[in-house]
Amino acid sequence: MLEKLTPAGRRVLDVAAELFYGQGIHAVGVEAIAAAAGVTKKTLYACFGSKDQLVTAYLVERDQRWREWLRAWVAEHASSPREELLAVFDALGAWMERADFRGCGFVNALAEIPDPDHPGRSVVFEQKRWMRQYFEQLATAAGAADPGEFAGSALLLCEGATVVASTDIPGAVQHARRAAEVLLARSAA
Amino acid sequence: MLEKLTPAGRRVLDVAAELFYGQGIHAVGVEAIAAAAGVTKKTLYACFGSKDQLVTAYLVERDQRWREWLRAWVAEHASSPREELLAVFDALGAWMERADFRGCGFVNALAEIPDPDHPGRSVVFEQKRWMRQYFEQLATAAGAADPGEFAGSALLLCEGATVVASTDIPGAVQHARRAAEVLLARSAA
């Protein structure tokens, strides 16, 4: 659904991603998305079928891009397994400094999707599971005594930092990084 | 605004709290709230003025009730400063087991309120600041070497656990409690 997008569909998804993240899903109507993408509603519906499916496509692509961006950032800013682990928090910090930062797009989406059967929810679940697994992989490489335990803690700190950073409290991610260092030292082989 | 509520206003706020938390703010219309409270829209507007003000009142009261509930829970389930600190996580766990748990109502509200001037946002900020301060107070009593540092970490773990618990990953709050114990031991006098 994402690779074989027509040019118009591509524009729609880009615009939808920005508006959904910036203003919230319910706050943005399909008409506004179509207009901002320079596309008629008919084209939008021909490409995505419904608003719910457009929302799901937004989340799927956000997940893909996040994984790619994070891996690239870590690879570029770290030169040892231990550094890679902590670089995740530095990446988080870099992301939060963006002017349009408005918390975790997946968590925000979850807040607006109470329906347990909405396909978007499982995309969010999968994203968090991936983050935990990524931490576990890095912790294993870094020689942590219990990589699974550390990965769970790191996920908590990571999600906590994202929430706290969006509530006007400064230094959240640096704080999370320090806590992760302590927990890693405790868990080191 | 909250104490001097008329009986009809009281019902409106109770119903609004349940619907806003359970379905999201934008997803619930004033008409649905009025109907569920057995009240006309005119009465709703006479009591609260606008939907935004009703949302704000919901957040203010949620904050009040949370503080009272948490303090009472901690007082009942702990008998030493250290136990009190960790009991906050047990309280979190008890709250998450409720059938209607749907993440942090304040964080969810933030996701739906991008407007930086909305009065509801500062209520959310204040709630998080209070949590941090509460942790600091407990950490001081428990003899932590750096109560401020520990309070920040505890807030991260607490918010992280709430997010992670709402993404289908089990054991988040128990994990957070264990991490808090480790960090507290590291920070103990």
Place this chain on the structure above:
DNA sequence: ATCGAGGTATACCGACCGGTATGGCTACCA
């Protein structure tokens, strides 16, 4: 040469949005 895919534009649908207006009823208090 044609035909379908991917567009455009405009108009429409019923339902709902937040918010207001009119009017009447009861109960308590000065």
Place this chain on the structure above:
DNA sequence: TGGTAGCCATACCGGTCGGTATACCTCGAT
């Protein structure tokens, strides 16, 4: 006894919601 606070019911306002219908255009591939 008269007012007013609180509440009811109904109807209305302009605007927007997600989604559909009709009709026309323009390509590139067969």
